[in-house]
Amino acid sequence: MRFLPVFLDLQAGPVLVVGAGDLVRAKLRLLAAAGARIRWFATDGNHEVSGLDAADAARIEHAEGDPLTADLRGVIAVLCAGAGDIGPAMSVRAKAAGLPVNVMDDLVHSTFIFPAIVDRGDVVVAVGTGGASPVVARRVRERIEAMLPARIGDLASFIGRRRKSMHGRIPEMQLRRRFWERVVDGPIGALVLAGRSNEAEQALVSIADPSAFAGATASGEAEGRVTLVGAGPGDPDLLTIKALRALQDADVVFYDELVSPEILDRARRDASRVPVGRRVGKPGIGQDAINKLLIAAAKSGQRVVRLKGGDAFVFGRGGEEVEALREAGIAYSIVPGITAGLGAAAQFEVPLTFRHEALRITFLTAHKASDAETVDWSTLTDEKMTVVVYMGMTAAVSVRAGLLAAGRSPQTPAGVFARVTWPDAQAAVGTLNELPDLVGRIDGGPAILVIGDVVAHSAPWRHQNLNQMISKLLEAAE
Incomplete structure (x- = not known):
């Protein structure tokens, strides 16, 4: 995380904006809607901005002169959009004055960036990608927009107006947090989100014992x-x-x-x-x-x-x-x-059951050879049974020996599936007889072993057979 998300108090002073064109006007609308005071140096001399109401337009001061010599006292941030070569120069001035600066689409000269924003009043969600992909940030914002209730900001305001008075009745911090969690997650929060704040207010006031509501025991301590x-x-x-x-x-x-x-x-x-x-x-x-x-x-x-x-x-x-x-x-x-067995099945397309071929599954664990030696392998000889062994890498030799001694065919398909669902997941497939060798082809666990005909339906098995077929064709062509 290169850029730490922070929220700037726009009431603390003006934002100095430099630039021209549609890019700077989009930022002006955003800042004005957020209630910022703006000092704008229009580098093309055109100060017209459409789409602003009178209150927002009044927040924009039309500055004249050279922004590179402008007085920066009291300014809380500098923004350059469509400013051309003036942008990097303004960045130098802003950094020298200790001011946060953004030069649009120029990470080298920026000390902050604009996130994609979800605005719900007192609830604001900022989504950033470190400047790498604004499109991705917008897509994430769209999903969050769809998930968040329209009145979630009203709920935050509802709680904010009552925090101090309620905290006087619940001195213990942990209980306070639980109290408000129950408010947010319970009927009171639902009333606010439904637009029935007056009823929510009555329900909150009617709580006679906030500590008990928060889940405290008779001694006043939180119930763990x-x-x-x-x-x-x-x-x-x-x-x-x-x-x-x-x-x-x-x-x-x-x-x-x-x-x-x-x-x-x-x-x-x-x-x-x-x-x-x-x-x-x-x-x-x-x-x-x-x-x-x-x-x-x-x-x-x-x-x-x-x-x-x-x-x-x-x-x-x-x-x-x-x-x-x-x-x-x-x-x-x-x-x-x-569980890891199901994770491997999904990632590597191993159907642990398959009609007419695999009707049963057995899950077992074998941390080491001694664990494998305690297994009654005679119960696992059914060819229509899939055997899934957890933590079995170090016991692969004993697992193979136990199944072969019990009568399972050495040609039974088998696979080792390591670090399933992780980015560096691996698979090695072959036969039961090759099981220890398959483990040797894996770069480390955790891993599970799957033994049964279903392994022949897996994606690694198909890919391996396809590669072998291609190799044979190439050899024949030579």
């Missing part, structure tokens, strides 16, 4: 809870809406090693983030210690998110954590996530 959230296999766009909401509400997030930074970035900015996971072969703090951390955080009144790669209930020890929370009397909820 734990939400187990499945983070999915890696792609942050695969998070559910419910998972995003939990991350935005969290006071503290305890996360596994395999949770990507992009997913952690979806958590509330001021939430504490505590790593509690481990990778294969590396020590972790242990499940008992994790359970104690979750319970202690919830008992202190915090909203806790336990963030796990994939799904909490598929080899994620979510069941153990739920039992510990239940025994401790901690309120909890569970948000499912897309």
